[in-house]
Amino acid sequence: MAEALLRAERVSLSFGGLKAVSDFDLALQQGALDGLIGPNGAGKTTIFNLLTGVYKPDQGTIHLGDARIDGLAPHVIARTGLARTFQNIRLFGDLSVLDNVRIACHARTRSSTLSALLRTRAQQAEERAVEEQSHQLLEILGLDGRSTETARNLPYGAQRRLEIARALALAPQVLLLDEPAAGMNPAEKDELRGLIRQVRDRFDLTILLIEHDMGLVMGLCEQITVLDHGEVIARGTAAQVQDDPKVIEAYLGSQDEEER
């Protein structure tokens, strides 16, 4: 097997005395569509924040391809090819749908601020290319008809899709989806499942997703990592993970333990 595209090795992070993540390992193969699950507070989003540079790990290393990315600023990591969506939607709410996507295209533009002020021909051309690609992405995500609407006014499901469109505008190698189906109804979830597969194939992406909806994770993800109290407790295919007694214990609690 070739070396994994996104690798985390023995990554740990503490907040004061609390170990949020300990000795986390991850190997995401090129083209994979893997899942990260675990009960509330298991540290899933913390791991996304570690991978994308929002938090710096206390220990351990993270590599994207040949580049070591732990310790880099989030915007540098994003430009290296790691894009994400947010669990609690973080769109640029007062801006238009189109602008949300265009902003993410900025990382791939080359025009300087000065050429923007002079409106050089190259800069005008780049603006056109950015607009064209943004519209293409919105079309793929079924949002092109709403490109002039204010992002905040979109219905919930559309906001989630806009987050994905925006992340794709970075032209990433790896896409991290943080609970993309949260708050969606069953029909929207079905649609989302198809959409995620389509997006991976079309953009030749590698995807890691956090999800609480087990139906979605089990039906979509190839490899699943289960997290509890900041530690990996199981890893494998959907079937393997489902029958793991540790996983069942993490979700349902053991007989002699009172949850909360």
Add this chain to the structure above:
Amino acid sequence: MQTSFLQDRARALAPSPALAARRSLLPVVVMAALVLLLQFAIGPRIGPYYAKMLMDIGINIMLAVSLNIVNGYTGQFSIGHAGFMAVGGYTAGFITYYGSLLIWGSTQPHGGFLGAGELLFAVSCLVGGLTAAGFGYIVGLPSLRLRGDYLALVTLGFGEIVRVFIQQTDDVLFTAEDVRATAPLALLTKVGGALGFTGLPFYTNLFWVWTFVAITILVAYRLKFSSHGRAFLSVREDEIAAEAMGIPTTAVKVRAFMIAAAFAGIAGALFAHEVGTTLNPKELGFQKSFEVVIMVVLGGMGSISGVVLAAVLITVLPELLRSVAEYRMVVYALALIVMMLARPQGLLGLHEAWELPWVRRLLRSLVRQEPKDG
């Protein structure tokens, strides 16, 4: 979809050179024409009182539109704009005053329209702007760590530090001999102290004010409606999301500070050389800073046209209320309070005038077709 792909598409989509040149230069030509019209056709007809008011309006537009780049575009809260204005004003005043004294032996305006004196003045404006931009960099740096109220305090403190520093300076020198006898470094302290920097040549006229106003508005507009400007706006909307989308938020904030400070510095230079104003530290204290903040908030954070409108209103309103002089400030304050209660998002909110629904409808009915963008 790779980076190269965007660049490939850009090459394929490049506008024809003629169209590109038109888009780039047409606004410049139009603005130049308007400025010349103002200087030579309108200026002489309206008399000195209204000409001065037009200059005051222009300077306030520059201040408001530039502060809007920090407060409106990137959502940082700066309340020290008058500090940058003072830096620019004193730098430019120093250059024209002592420059004139050394070159021509007198501080009277030298040469006519675009003559040697005016060129010295134009250079001094640019140097004033650049110096202010340097200070903008220094003040912008703490914004790496500070947010909201804390940043506001730093900028307020900066303005006060500048003011207090200027108050401590010595009297202005009056003759070229005195200037030559003084060490260059010591000369820097001869800018008038609390009494103000008096005797500056009155170079500021409609042409120079509105040339710089035009440049300010053009820069603000082209910034806002470009990829770089959208990066500025993303910082205002959500810093964490902006970082995650590859926007270097720290660099963006510092850049915003520098651009805003540069134009405030030029506005200060124009103010320093205007008839009927005195360049003194009291004039450029935090009250002036607050006045500019009010213009931005009143106009609508981020809206260029809104902020221009507010700058005009706030300059003209006190003049209109001159007949009820003793109640002027009361009426002024009441008007602001009512405004903030009725439209807390400012006159135009986040939008430009031409983006408002009723204006769009009006334009459409006038043109009878979709307004072309570009």
